[in-house]
Amino acid sequence: MEDDNPTADDADHPQNHQITYSRRKKHNSQSPQIIPDSTDSSPRISQSSVLWLLFFSHTFTYDIRNLPDSLLLEIISRLPLKSIFRFKCVCKHWLTLISQPSFSRFYFSRILTANASSSSVRFRIMYRYVYVSKFKDVLDRFRPEIYNSSKFSVLFLSSFEEQQQSDQFKVLAVSNGLVLCCLLGPLIYYVCDPVTRQWVTLPRGRDKSSNTHPIFFGEGFVSRINEDNVLTSYTVVRVELVNVRTNYLSLEVFSSETGKWVDYKLPCPHPIGLMKRGGSPISFNGILHWFVYDYGMVAFDPHKDPKSCRLIQFPEDREVETDYKHEGLYRLCDECQGKLRFFEVAHDSWSFYCFSMWVMKDYEKGEWCSEFKVSRCDLSTSDPELNSWLRKATFLPLCFHPFDLDIVYLRCVELACVVSYSIQNKRLDVASRPIGVDDELTWRLVVPFVIPRWPTPVPIPPVPKKVVKPKVAHRHYRSHKVYTRF
Incomplete structure (x- = not known):
């Protein structure tokens, strides 16, 4: 990303405002x-x-300073995002104009209006694992140029050859344009904006202690924006893996406002067992939800005080035995357009209903409402190859379309492709044939990644103050520093 600040020569010389x-x-x-x-x-x-x-x-000679700001905004807002930020260097007036919150609001409104009348898809289903040696190489896989195509695709960030390497990064979650990643072994967390390529390294949590060695997983990620679409803070939450059912939810919370990890041990009304293969928690209205056996989900609001957790049951008329046996492989529970939805796929071809879906009717009461149940005889497709497998194919849900409530994406196991299912038309279409084949491609291994419409500066956490300990004879203490990298 180019420097957003104009040089002194560019900003002070009037001839730069003229076209001759x-x-x-x-x-x-x-x-x-x-x-x-x-x-x-x-x-x-x-x-x-x-x-x-x-x-x-x-x-x-024409002095562009005579151009009305309203017309200038119309012109600049139609430029590519990279060009807009380059034009901050034209002069001080352009820098001020583009940096104002009103410009981002205007840009957002124009983009939303254009998307409403366009069928272009501005998101990808992203494979979570990236096999590279450095985090800056991970950022290269998020280059905006690779999303220019309006065609839908599953984005595999690593080639088959790269997957043989030992270094491994994982995309954990996304929130308001920010991406939470981690390096596996040793465990290091990164928060980045793929547009500006700005990133910070989070300090180590309790796992750095030599006395205890807890295992954390299920990292959640939520962020906050103000009325001007400016991101103000973010929170990372991770839970401790316990091999037995317990009446407590043990977790650690990191806040960008404090720059520290804080431990919590919250009581639960019933003993819970977290699903080890549950993937990252889902975020709904800023509340994180982890999947647990028997009950459905355990919810935690990182911004609510005092801290507490609650259990939310899944729909009672779902396939309970299948969900327990396959650890949620054939169901998808996530937020879409402000709605919490539960989508279920039959695990065998002889089940009467193939697809079923419920929507959360009352979140506070935990009440679900059945939306539809569809049999295989109701399904249709225009693809000849998919049509030949329609009555016996195995489908695995991947994700909801982030902008269209009518579309659900699934993986067809036999054809190794991704299909889109139209809820209204009960129609299946081949959406993408993935680059490479992964036999384990499920919602656990992918995350829908919406292309950021506007750069999101990453809030820089404050560095915790170093505690000065009194000197002790014949002992030397080394100070530990936390570095924030960009």
């Missing part, structure tokens, strides 16, 4: 040609002729 064309002589030049168009009897001037006329026209 001057008359020059050119030997052996040809006069402009009128090129007739075969489809139109009216004469047209070629592009080279227009440039020739401009080149040889009388000198004129």
Whole structure:
């Protein structure tokens, strides 16, 4: 990302605000040609002729400072995001204009209006694991250029050859344009903005202690934005893995406002067992939900005081035995357009209902409402190959479309492809044939990644103050520093 601050020369010299064309002589030049168009009897001037006329026209000067701000905003807001931030360096006025919160609001409203009338898809289903040696190489896999295509795809961030390497990063969660990643062994967390390529390294938590060695997993990630779409803070939550059922939820919470990890041990109304293969928790209204056996989910609000947790049951008429036996492989529970949805797929071809879905009707009471139940005979597709497998194919849910309540994405195991299911039309279509094949491709291994519409500066956590201990004879203490990297 280029420097957002204009140089002194660019900002102070008035000639930078002017566009000047001057008359020059050119030997052996040809006069402009009128090129007739075969489809139109009216004469047209070629592009080279227009440039020739401009080149040889009388000198004129236009001061772009006379351009109204309203017109300037209309022009700049239609440029690519990278160009917009480059144009901050044109002059101080442009820097101020683009940096104002009102410009980001205007940019957002225009993008939302354009997307409402466009069928382009601005997100990808992203494979969680990245096999590279350094975190800056992870950022290279998020280059905005790779998302320019409007076609849907599953984005595999690593090639098959790279997956043979020992270094391994994992994409844990996304929130308001920020991405939470970690390096596996040793466990190091990173928060980054893939557009600006800014990133910070979080300090180590309790796992750095030599006395206790807890195992943490199920990292959750939530962030807050203000009315001007400016991100103000973020919170990372991770739970301690316990091999037995317990009446407590043990977790650690990191806040960008304090720069510290804080331990919590919250009582639960019933003994719970966290699903080890549950993946990252789902976020709904800023509340994190981890999947547990028997009950459904345990919820924790990191911004609510006093800290507490609650149990939320899944729909009672779901396939309980299948959900328990396959550890949630055939169900998908996530937020979509402000709604908490539970989508279930039959694990065998002889089940009467193939797809079922429930929507949370009352979150405080934990009440679900059945939306539909569809049999295989109701399904249709225009793809010949998929049609031949329609009555016996195995489908695994992946994710909901983040902008369209009608679309659910699933993996067809037999064809090794991703299909989109239209709830309204009961129609299946091949959405993407993945780059590479992963036999374990499920919602646990993918995360829907929405292309950020506007850069999200990463809030920099404060560095905790170093505790000065009194000197003790014949002993030396080393200070431990926490570094924040960009």
